[in-house]
Amino acid sequence: MGLNNFEKIIKDHQEYFESDPSMEHMDKFLFKLKEKEKTTTKTIFSWQQSSFWLGIAASISILISMAWFIQQQAPQEFESDQMGLSMELYEIKTYYNSESTKKLKEIKNCTTPTQNTKKLIETTEAELMKLDYNSEKIENKLKNAAGNKKLELAFIQNLKAKNDLLETMQNQICSNKNILTQ
Numbered sequence: 001m002g003l004n005n006f007e008k009i010i011k012d013h014q015e016y017f018e019s020d021p022s023m024e025h026m027d028k029f030l031f032k033l034k035e036k037e038k039t040t041t042k043t044i045f046s047w048q049q050s051s052f053w054l055g056i057a058a059s060i061s062i063l064i065s066m067a068w069f070i071q072q073q074a075p076q077e078f079e080s081d082q083m084g085l086s087m088e089l090y091e092i093k094t095y096y097n098s099e100s101t102k103k104l105k106e107i108k109n110c111t112t113p114t115q116n117t118k119k120l121i122e123t124t125e126a127e128l129m130k131l132d133y134n135s136e137k138i139e140n141k142l143k144n145a146a147g148n149k150k151l152e153l154a155f156i157q158n159l160k161a162k163n164d165l166l167e168t169m170q171n172q173i174c175s176n177k178n179i180l181t182q
Contacts (some may be wrong), residue, residue: 096159103166110174124169131162
């Protein structure tokens, strides 16, 4: 039923379908078509341009991330290989050295510079140098004899002795300021 009505409308108005459009109508149509093409090319160009720059930005950020990741991983592997120590011993050494450095700073910060404290700090530093020298000797032996449990134990005990010495000095100097300053 709907199709018959549609065909009837076309037959009744067939003269409008077969006539050519006026030149004025064609000019308006072509003008609108050209405007639409201009806006389409502008949006395609700006889309292509922005996607180009986004691609470059993404590539740069990926490269920077990869470089940062590699840079973070390399020092750990290099240091443990360079030391010749097992990873466990390297971590123990790092821990005790950082603790010793903290305690030495605390000792220097909590004292007032008097003759007694200067002598005590100098004596402590001399003992620390001896312990560091012994640590280096044991570490060199460990590089050659990796896995020797007696050397590993001696190395750990030496590091612990250094830390214990600093803790004792910290307790004497920082806790009992009044005794040393008099």
